[in-house]
Amino acid sequence: MNDEDLSLTSAESAPPERTAEAALRPRRLEEFVGQKVVRDQLSLVLDAALARGRAPEHVLLSGPPGLGKTTLAMIIAAELGAPLRITSGPAIQHAGDLAAILSSLEEGEVLFLDEIHRLARPAEEMLYIAMEDFRVDVIVGKGVGATSIPLDLPPFTVVGATTRAGLLPAPLRDRFGFIGHLDFYDAEELREVVRRSAARLEIELEDAASIEIASRSRGTPRIANRLLRRVRDWAQVRGTGRLDLDAAKEALRVYEVDERGLDRLDRAVLSALCGRFAGGPVGLSTLAVAVGEEVETVETMIEPYLVREGFLLRTPRGRAAAPAAWTHLGLAPPEGPEGVAPMLGRF
């Protein structure tokens, strides 16, 4: 089966960036770079299920955007040789939509529920029962005449993905037999991602360029692949056609990706924090308004990497700038009673 036909990234409907992304997805677990712990654990779950000839337990994948959750869901289906159904929390408006999907599942099918934290409550409750008892109550008719008919489902596997595991209610989380948390990739792993992608795209990439791209990709394979394509553009249009260190540096300058991999928005958040809010702490929503972004964007796409790189601190009283943020922006960290050091002492 061709999983791209079922994916949200099919060639006809998807924007070009998405199509380019789909083309670079690893198809098998052994091609999946990095995330060694999750990969090992998952391969055990899958091998055991294959050996028993049964559908594996439900799998939950969590982690920041672009780290490989959708890719892994597709790999799970491929490794099991099982059909894959793809949908997402926001796409399921009513419990009936979920009932229709569940009642049409084939034996052993993998049901990928992206953004599972955004499922509506009634659908979520229906999902608990389906995941645990392999049963769904189908409502027939409307109003007073409506009756509920229990329908047994064949064994299937839910693969849920979420960028916000914390938002998942405990009863739902507990129904997953395996929870894998994806973390940011290190530079060496990203270099491997870039190298493989270049080979797939038949791009000749110099080693120094792949190191440069990897080190500026915010720990994220999706960004690494995107930067690779932008460097290729630059090399073709403004450079010599060679993807060397100069091309990488120049392209990344044009796209305002700095040497730590921070982009314009990352820096806007840090500038607001250090400038307007004097280092904080400041509430997340206030910070989001200051940079003209949604709270969710700041919380899921921007903040995790800034925290991990030691630029931003999450505190009970809000977000605060770490000394590295000031230094990175070329500012002197404040000193004295109002400065960063005593402020940190309070958390």
Ligand SMILES: Nc1ncnc2c1ncn2[C@@H]1O[C@H](COP(=O)(O)OP(=O)(O)OP(=O)(O)O)[C@@H](O)[C@H]1O
């Ligand atoms: N481990 C990996 N090895 C190689 N390429 C990867 C890996 N993980 C992700 N990628 C690449 O990064 C792109 C983004 O990955 P994917 O779509 O799976 O992320 P995601 O976690 O589902 O993100 P989102 O939360 O935004 O849905 C993929 O198209 C794939 O090419």
Ligand SMILES: [Mg+2]
């Ligand atoms: Mg995804």
